[in-house]
Amino acid sequence: EIVMTQSPATLSVSPGERATLSCRASQSVSGNLAWYQQKPGQAPRLLIYGASTRATGVPARFSGSGSGTEFTLTISSLQSEDFAIYYCQQYDNWPPFTFGQGTTLEIK
Amino acid sequence: EVQLLESGGGLLQPGGSLRLSCAASGFTLTNYAMHWVRQAPGKGLEWVSLIHSRSGTTIYADSVKGRFTVSRDISKNTLYLQMDSLRAEDTAIYYCARKAGSTGSSSRWFDPWGQGTRVTVSS
Numbered sequence: 001e002i003v004m005t006q007s008p009a010t011l012s013v014s015p016g017e018r019a020t021l022s023c024r025a026s027q028s029v030s031g032n033l034a035w036y037q038q039k040p041g042q043a044p045r046l047l048i049y050g051a052s053t054r055a056t057g058v059p060a061r062f063s064g065s066g067s068g069t070e071f072t073l074t075i076s077s078l079q080s081e082d083f084a085i086y087y088c089q090q091y092d093n094w095p096p097f098t099f100g101q102g103t104t105l106e107i108k
Numbered sequence: 109e110v111q112l113l114e115s116g117g118g119l120l121q122p123g124g125s126l127r128l129s130c131a132a133s134g135f136t137l138t139n140y141a142m143h144w145v146r147q148a149p150g151k152g153l154e155w156v157s158l159i160h161s162r163s164g165t166t167i168y169a170d171s172v173k174g175r176f177t178v179s180r181d182i183s184k185n186t187l188y189l190q191m192d193s194l195r196a197e198d199t200a201i202y203y204c205a206r207k208a209g210s211t212g213s214s215s216r217w218f219d220p221w222g223q224g225t226r227v228t229v230s231s
Contacts, residue, residue, distance in 0.1 A: 032216070034217040034218070036153075036218075042223075043203055043221040043222060043223050043224055044153065044203070044218075044221050045221070046208070046217060046218065046219040046220070049208065049215070049217040049219075055219065087152065087153055089153075089217070089218070091216040091217055094216075095155070095158065095167045095168075095169070096155050096169050096170075097143070097155040097158075097216075097218075098155065099152055099153040099154070099155070100152070101152045102152045102153075
């Protein structure tokens with residue numbers, strides 16, 4: 001089973017600033033990585049797939065990078081609606097499909 | 109518009125059974141693999157099961173294997189999760205999610221997701 005590890009667990013950032021979230025896989029997942037955003041009381045929403053491709057309707061301030069075992073989600077200028085929990089997921093080697101434990105992005 | 113609508117959650121005692129439903133619209137279940145994913149209170153996301161689009165072959169996480177059964181009714185375009193021998197640790201919000209790409213596609217990320225249905229197992 002591929003273990004996904006996200007860091008940090010909680011990130012405190014001021015609106016307008018840049019946020020950088022990390023995700024590490026226990027073995028290579030190539031570029032088969034997705035990022036999801038989850039707000040309180042809501043279902044997860046796809047943000048990024050293929051490590052770097054934004055899903056339909058996702059603002060350009062969201063960007064993904066990385067391959068193999070190291071991945072990054074960057075939000076260039078945080079808006080109030082961006083404060084949420086973010087999960088990475090690998091879909092390269094399954095079952096099981098595995099998620100990171102999440103990074104909570106909170107307002108500083 | 110593609111939509112997924114879960115139902116069937118509730119409160120039940122350990123050892124009990126429950127069947128969740130996920131009504132799909134805007135696409136056909138025979139063209140897309142479907143997943144169940146759960147989220148325990150205050151915790152992260154855990155993949156539970158997969159049903160393949162054409163064959164209906166099912167795959168389960170070790171944590172639910174032998175206790176949960178995923179099925180579908182093509183005529184109703186509805187996915188089901190039969191949960192038996194429920195345990196306290198099965199308490200979670202259960203989401204259905206679609207494989208992003210249709211049959212044969214390598215687009216294996218999950219999109220969209222339903223809004224979830226809550227299952228609580230407690231004595």
